[in-house]
Amino acid sequence: MDTPLPSKRAERRRKSKHSPNPSSAPPPKDAYARLLAQHHSSKFRAYLEQYIHESPTQADESGPASHSGPSLHSDRVDVPQAAVNLSDSSDFSPSSLKGRCEESALSLYMEKLSRGGGGGGGGGVPTQDADRKQGVAQRRGPRRDTATSHDGDVDSAEENGSFHKPNDAKQPQQPQQQQKPKKKGPHRDSSHQPNAQNSPLHPQDQEKRKKENQGAEVSSPKAPLGKAKHMQRSQVNSPGDKNVKNRGFKKQVFEAYMSQEDVSHGLKRGQLLQGPLRINPKNYTNAFIPSPDGMRDIFLDGIVSRNRALNGDVVVVQVLPREQWKVVKSDTDCEVSSESESQANKTTQGKKSPQKKRAGPPPGADVVVEDQYSDGDDLPTRVEGLCLGAAENAKRAKPLEDLSSDGEILQRTAKVVYIVERKHSRAVTGFLKFLPDMPFAKFSPIDHRVPRINVPLAECPPDFACRPGDYANILSLAKSLGQAGEIEPETEGILMEYDVDFSEFPDEVLDCLPKSLPWSIPPEEMALRRDLRKECIFTIDPATARDLDDALSCKQLPDGNFEMGVHIADVSYFVTEGNALDAVASRRATSVYMVQKVIPMLPRLLCEELCSLNPLTDRLTFSVIWTLSPRGKILSEWFGRSVIRSCMKLSYDHAQSMIDAPDKLFSPGELPPCDPEHPLDEIHAAVLRLHTLAKQLREQRFEGGALRLDQLKLSFTLDKESMMPQGCYVYQYRDSNKLVEEFMLLANMAVANHIYRSFPQQAMLRRHPPPQAKMVDELQEFCDQMGLAVDFSSAGALHTSLHSTLGDDEYSSARKEVLTKMCSKPMQMALYFCTGALKEELQFRHYALNVPFYTHFTSPIRRYADVVVHRLLASSLGCGPRLGLDGDEVQKQASLCNDRKTASKRVQELSSELFFGECGPLESEAMVMGVLNESFDVLVLRYGVQKRIYCKSIVGLESFQYTRVGKKGDLNLVWAPESPRQPAVQQLISVFSLVEVQLRADEVALKYSAGLKRPQDKEP
Known part of the structure; x- marks a missing residue:
């Protein structure tokens, strides 16, 4: 050249x-x-x-498009290149959301960032080695100038995946001996000029500089382990290209991934760390991985530091030098903050300007909190930071020389150097926006954690460029799905985005099932099982359930003790290990329950007929039978394959009516049909015995230190024909639910102990790690400041604290619910694992249940982990072959089950949000559960949903002021007077404050927001 x-x-x-x-x-x-x-x-x-x-x-870039983008003045070294289409990050400002009525909705299946996908084990090696040879995305088209517009819609260098060398405000100063003279080029950043820090800048220029630096990659002063020593620049064709107008330089720089060998050595030596990547959905520039010591998470700043990894991916990171760590202001000092980030330490008021569109997160953004599973072992897993009283817009990291007071602490920062496993499906739903005079359209995902993408017009619908209006509100995912905002197209988009297989089962899978129906148990199989068909056995399930996989029995013995049985559908009899049906089930791993339908793990013939424990039908089961004392003490237990004949299908409502009226004689018309050999009074007596024993077992469990975080669950009533929502309500968790839950827990714990004793290196169990220590400490400090006596020393102590009185007024239960949600944030995810993969039994423990061993045995129709456990149990009893998976394969399957369970939970949440948006607008009283510097979180009491309200989006609000003392934050809202003669109305927002809110659907699909009503609008 x-x-x-x-x-x-x-x-x-x-x-x-x-x-x-x-x-x-x-x-x-x-x-x-x-x-x-x-x-x-x-x-x-x-x-x-x-x-x-x-x-x-540093050559002159004064071609036809050079004026449209900032100068690319970074010091560059050679790096391998890859065609990575991560052009723009999601813009989640309200102004951008408002304009989406002119955009087309599209769900785009993103190409794997590295060919072949990345995964753990052997599959991940070729992928990563290929990625090391391709590290930079080539992008076409002119760049827009990086600036902050008047409406707050920011197009930063971070969004476009650009590489900018940080200015002095962001880049820590290196020691003098590390400074080397460099020739200044004509496009050098002002931070490289003499006295750059003292140069006066216009406030808008300062803001622009700050936003540009969000995407900057901070380079280590020393070459990191395994890092490519040379980088090469990516340069797009000259402006003279035939079909592209005003094409200029478009450059993206990502570091090459380390080799697998370097990563392995770095992890062993402790120079590298591994963990799941978690991106903040409300600030896509902030990402984290958990710290191995359980303390403050490790911070990754911007897209460049994430190095093509997406949310949920398991990554290996390299911690940056100490002088590049993020400085975090200590929360112990008393300070007053305002909405202005530049004046975070001053007492100021936030003024609402009608001439400006609101910047920041969209009003419809909310905090998603996972509910407690019915079996009591799955606790909320959202651990994106406990933000009670913390500033919503944290200060940017500054050089340590400028922040060296005793009240400040450091947070480690890192960059991704390797992707171990790509957990993200690379499928997203969003909006396709037409850009005039551009060779591409801009795709903005609804999930703000996914970068925005430039989609070539050649890959858009044929007439999209000439008639973009025809595609407004058309939802697509490499094909047209239908009208955006409608239930079915949106549902299909959700399923695709979370990689849920909802296709029909192929013939080769269905061929694994019996052909002749109705099916009957072969006599030779009957001879191998314990015959329980004469026993009084029944099911208790939701009224709409069709896959009945568990049944109960309880009879009193002559000596006064009780014989109690849990009987689970024997799915493993039909799903033979290694056949086509087993392969599909192992990949799906779980059934996915949405508001209006279920995506089954197994074919419906199996779920609803062959394995479902339907009444008055002989069915194959796996049974656990105990002898219990009247006080619930376990005297003996038996495991084995059996045959049952359910005598009645009870709903939770039916069982609850029996519990509520122990002396009532029910007529046949009040209950479902039953087996003539077992009259209603016999079934009623069995339900009452089960209820009594369940209370005893529950009491013993909590006395032994167990924890349950009960949270409100939203349910819907649907039109039977259209399946559209007619209304919504909070599901009531009653004694009948607790009855079933208690015996399912007992069976799971018993089977866990049994299979671990039989297969100590091969058993699939379920563990629940303790909560994150750092978040617990912060919550403990907050509770102490609020005067709340909450003991976090153990699961049992926390349970006792949450069930102590929080007052005796009508809102005491609401305060308990708010505190429960706060306590759920530090909780980690319960995980399936293979016992041979962990060295110490102490790691097997289940924190919430406070037991050493736990597993899932009771739902094999909807969970593949239970199928594996059934096979292990059968092998241990000598009534089934040995499991064909070795320890490593069991661990791999356990990891997949964890991933699919997490995806299923998120799909369920999005389905509820979609239907809930169709029910509005709704009004309700709400209780404040967290206060930030310009927003606050509320728990809507009538519906049990949690929403975030942004002060800038409150209609009629004149100003607001945020104050914080320790962990406790308050917002003072000033409402504009309704008439000149009336004074302004002030409203104090603090934790446990009661407010009136209105829930309404947003223009953006899948979103609904909460609006605060004026204080005087409260109903008497």
């Missing part, structure tokens, strides 16, 4: 040496000799090589 610039500069340098001023220059001959000597020195040669290497990157 022609590089005239260095030679010209060198010529100017030589001319300056030959200045005619005798006082400033030696004689020309001596100067030439000295220059020649320097040229032959190794130091000067190294300098020239570096100079020539840098010069092409």
Whole structure:
């Protein structure tokens, strides 16, 4: 490449040496000799090589499109390149959301960032090695100028995946001995100029500089382990391309991934860390991985530091040098903050300006909190930070020399150097926006954690460019799904985005099932099982359930003790290990329950007929039978394969009516049909015995230190024909639910102990790690400041604290619910695992249940983990073959089950949000559960949903002021007077405050927001 610039500069340098001023220059001959000597020195040669290497990157970019983007002035080194289409990050400002009525909705299946996908084990090695050879995305089209617009819609360098060298406000100053002289080019950043920090800048320029630096990658002063020593620049074709108008330089820089060998060595030596990547949905520039010591998470700043990893991916990171760590303001100091980030330490008021569109997160954004599973072992897993009283817009990291007071602490920062496993499906739903005079359309995902993407017009619908309005509100995912906002197209988009297989089962799978129906148990199989068909056995399930996989029995023995049985559908009899049906079930791993339908793990013939424990039908089961004392003490237990004949299908409502009226004689019309051999009074007596024993077992469990975080669950009433929502309500968790739950827990614990004793290196169990220590400490400090006596020393202590009185007024239960949600935030996810994968039994423990061993055995129709457990149990009893999976394969399957369970839960939440948006607008009383510097979270009491309300979106609000003392934050809202004669109305927002809210659907699909009503609008 022609590089005239260095030679010209060198010529100017030589001319300056030959200045005619005798006082400033030696004689020309001596100067030439000295220059020649320097040229032959190794130091000067190294300098020239570096100079020539840098010069092409600073060539004049004054082509037709150069004016449309900022100068690319970063110091560059060579890096391998990859065609990665991560062009723009999601813009989640209210102004951008408002304009989406002109956009087309599209769900785009994103191409794997590295061909072949990345995964753990052997599959991940070729992928990562290929990625190491391809590290930079080539992008076409002119860049928009990086600036903050008047309406707050920010297009930062971070959004476009650009690489900018940080300015001095962001880049920590390096020690003097590490500074090397560099030639200043014409496009050098002001931060590289003398006295750059003292140069006056206009406030808008300062904001612009700040936003540009959000995407900057901070380079280590020393070459990191395994890092590619050379990087190469990515350059798009010249502006003279035939079909592209105004095409300029578009560059993205990502570091090459380390080799698997370097990663392995780095992890063993503790120089690298591994963990799941978690991106903040409300601030896509912030990402985290959990710290191995359980303390403050490790921070990753911007897209460049994430290095093509998406939310949920398991990544390996390298911690940056200490001088590049993020400085976090201590929360122990009393301070007053305002909505202005630049004035975070001053007492100021937030003024609402009607001339400006609101910046920041959309009003419809909310905090998603996972509910407690019915079996009591799954606790909320959202651990994105406990933000009670913390500033919503945290200060940017600053050089340690500027923040060295005792009240400040450091948070480690890191960058991704390897992707172990790509958990994200790379499928997203969003909006496709037409851009005039551009060769591409902009795709903005609804999930703000996914970067925005430039989609070539050639990949858009054929007439999209000439008739973009025809595609407004059309939801697509590599195909047209239908009208955006409608239930079915939106549902299909959700399923695809979370990689849920909802296709029909192929013939090869259905061929694994019996052909002749109705099916009957073969006599030879009957002879191998315990015959329980004469026993009084019945099911208790939701009224709409069709896959009945568990049944109960209880009879009193002559000695006064009780024989109690849990009978589970024997799915493993039909799902033979290794056949086509087993392969599909192992991939799906779980059934996915949505508001209006279920995506089954197994074919419906199996779920609803062959395995479902329907009444008056002989069915194959796996049974656990105990002898219990009247006080619930376990005297003996039996495991085995059996045959049952359910005598009645009870709903939770039926069972509850029996519990509520123990002396009532029910007529046949009040209950479902039953087996004539077992009259209603016998079934009623069995339900009452089960209820009594369940209360005893529950009491013993909580006395033994168990924890349950009960949270409100939203349910819907649907039109039977249209399946559209007719209304919504909070599901009532009653004694009949507790009865079933208690015996399912007992069976799961009993089977866990049994299979672990039989297969200590191969058993699939379920563990629940303790909560995150750092978040618990913060919550403990908050509770102490609020005067709440909450003991976090153990699960049992926390349970006791939550069930102590929080007052005796009508809102005491609401305060308990708010506190329960706060306590759920630090909780970690319960996980399936193989016992051979962990070295210490202490790691097997289930924190919430406070038991050493636990597993899932009771729902094999909807959970594949239960099928594996059934096979292990059968093998241990000698009534089934040995499990065909070794320890590593069991662990791999356990990991997949964890992933699919998490995805299923999120799909269920999004389905509820979609239907809930169709029910509005709704009004309800709400209780404040968290206060930030310009927003607050509320628990809507009538519906049990949690929403975030942004002060800037409150209609009629004149100003607001945020104050914080320790962990406790308050917002003082000032409402504009309704008439000139009336004074302004003030409202104090603090934790446990009661407010009136209105829930309404947003224009954006899948979103609904909460609006705060004026205080005087409260109903008497």
